[in-house]
Amino acid sequence: MMSKQFAERTLKATEAGIADAFAVSDNADLISFAGGFPDAGLFPNAEMGDAFKEAFGNTQNLLQYHGDHGYQPLREQLAQRLSNDGTPTQPDDIILTQGAQQAIDLVARMLINPGDGLVVEAPTYFGALGAFDNYDPTYYEIPMQADGMDMHALRKALMAHSFKLIYTIPDFQNPTGVVMSLAKRQELLRLAREYNVVVLEDSPYRWLRFTGEQLPTLRALDTDDRVISLGSFSKILAPGLRLGWASGGQKWIAAIAALKNGADLESPFMTMVAVSNYLAHNDLDAHLAKLRAVYQAKKDAMVRVLHQELPAGFSADDPQGGFFVWLTAPAGVDMGVLLKDEILPQDHIAYIPSKNLYPSKRVVNAARLNFTGEDAATIRTGIARLSAALARATQPTVTAALS
Numbered sequence: 001m002m003s004k005q006f007a008e009r010t011l012k013a014t015e016a017g018i019a020d021a022f023a024v025s026d027n028a029d030l031i032s033f034a035g036g037f038p039d040a041g042l043f044p045n046a047e048m049g050d051a052f053k054e055a056f057g058n059t060q061n062l063l064q065y066h067g068d069h070g071y072q073p074l075r076e077q078l079a080q081r082l083s084n085d086g087t088p089t090q091p092d093d094i095i096l097t098q099g100a101q102q103a104i105d106l107v108a109r110m111l112i113n114p115g116d117g118l119v120v121e122a123p124t125y126f127g128a129l130g131a132f133d134n135y136d137p138t139y140y141e142i143p144m145q146a147d148g149m150d151m152h153a154l155r156k157a158l159m160a161h162s163f164k165l166i167y168t169i170p171d172f173q174n175p176t177g178v179v180m181s182l183a184k185r186q187e188l189l190r191l192a193r194e195y196n197v198v199v200l201e202d203s204p205y206r207w208l209r210f211t212g213e214q215l216p217t218l219r220a221l222d223t224d225d226r227v228i229s230l231g232s233f234s235k236i237l238a239p240g241l242r243l244g245w246a247s248g249g250q251k252w253i254a255a256i257a258a259l260k261n262g263a264d265l266e267s268p269f270m271t272m273v274a275v276s277n278y279l280a281h282n283d284l285d286a287h288l289a290k291l292r293a294v295y296q297a298k299k300d301a302m303v304r305v306l307h308q309e310l311p312a313g314f315s316a317d318d319p320q321g322g323f324f325v326w327l328t329a330p331a332g333v334d335m336g337v338l339l340k341d342e343i344l345p346q347d348h349i350a351y352i353p354s355k356n357l358y359p360s361k362r363v364v365n366a367a368r369l370n371f372t373g374e375d376a377a378t379i380r381t382g383i384a385r386l387s388a389a390l391a392r393a394t395q396p397t398v399t400a401a402l403s
């Protein structure tokens with residue numbers, strides 16, 4: 001029972017929160033496909049250690065307050081990188097945040113009054129819902145298709161209701177792995193202009209493409225300063241750095257900075273200096289190439305076993321990058337109930353059930369599987385075990401007849 005001392009948002013966060021979705025058991029046998037964890041073996045430990053040491057040796061006032069939009073040399077390096085990626089960016093277009101997660105929170109805080117219309121992809125990243133929930137938006141779920149959100153549904157929603165913000169993950173979407181096509185990127189911006197809606201582009205997986213052509217960011221296609229674009233060092237260096245960024249026009253960055261001031265004053269200066277040192281002395285592109293090769297091999301291992309062993313009626317997508325494979329069960333199968341009642345306690349496998357990924361909680365027959373956190377052999381074992389569990393749980397008569 002929640003005490004009356006707590007605000008309503010606390011009740012919401014503890015009921016539907018992230019912790020619940022990261023269902024863990026303390027069983028040593030647990031294989032988790034639940035978290036969005038990078039491969040810890042790929043963290044550049046030694047290089048980051050050197051970068052921190054250099055920060056402590058060389059930087060004046062390292063441990064002092066600084067209070068601007070984040071360490072200027074790092075914003076310059078980042079602006080260069082974003083510009084090289086086709087999105088012309090100046091250092092002043094960037095504010096460094098504590099992960100992309102903080103940037104999502106600050107953008108919602110900047111724009112959303114209680115009841116304001118907010119478009120989200122359905123399904124979407126549950127951490128974003130956790131941030132948005134605090135501002136009491138009215139959610140409109142736009143279904144995901146193989147090439148991004150359904151633009152007919154978006155147009156219909158925009159015609160019928162008023163909106164402040166469209167939240168999208170156009171590159172290797174969390175959780176479906178889908179990439180929004182160029183045509184849909186252009187259409188989304190046309191609609192946003194027509195209905196005067198701000199677009200929040202959240203793209204932490206963008207530089208983890210295994211195959212296919214990179215598409216322009218929404219911010220690169222933006223003509224009237226309505227896209228705020230988010231990125232992160234979490235998936236490409238290490239999430240423990242808690243370092244991400246928002247980039248956009250001055251009016252947005254200034255407002256985000258004012259709100260960040262009230263949230264935490266500034267991001268940790270020593271981390272920003274260390275990441276800047278890391279980028280100065282190491283080849284991030286070579287590091288990214290290594291991540292892509294390892295993650296593609298893991299993704300291939302997961303998809304191969306899924307396609308071989310999933311029982312009839314189940315299907316799994318084969319993404320071109322990112323961290324996740326989307327698994328669809330036959331209608332009527334509740335992957336959340338199965339997880340809690342059987343697959344976690346008996347089979348010691350964890351995943352994120354689709355129910356947690358829709359504000360309405362309306363789709364229960366799907367799941368998000370992460371392929372980056374575990375090693376390839378464990379992925380093969382885990383997916384074989386998961387497939388057998390799904391067969392047992394959903395087709396008991398067939399399994400019984402065969403045994």
Ligand SMILES: Cc1ncc(COP(=O)(O)O)c(C=O)c1O
Nearest residue numbers: 036099100101125174232234244
């Ligand atoms: C789409 C998306 N946005 C934001 C985040 C938060 O990342 P960060 O660690 O940069 O806060 C994640 C992390 O999983 C994510 O998948």
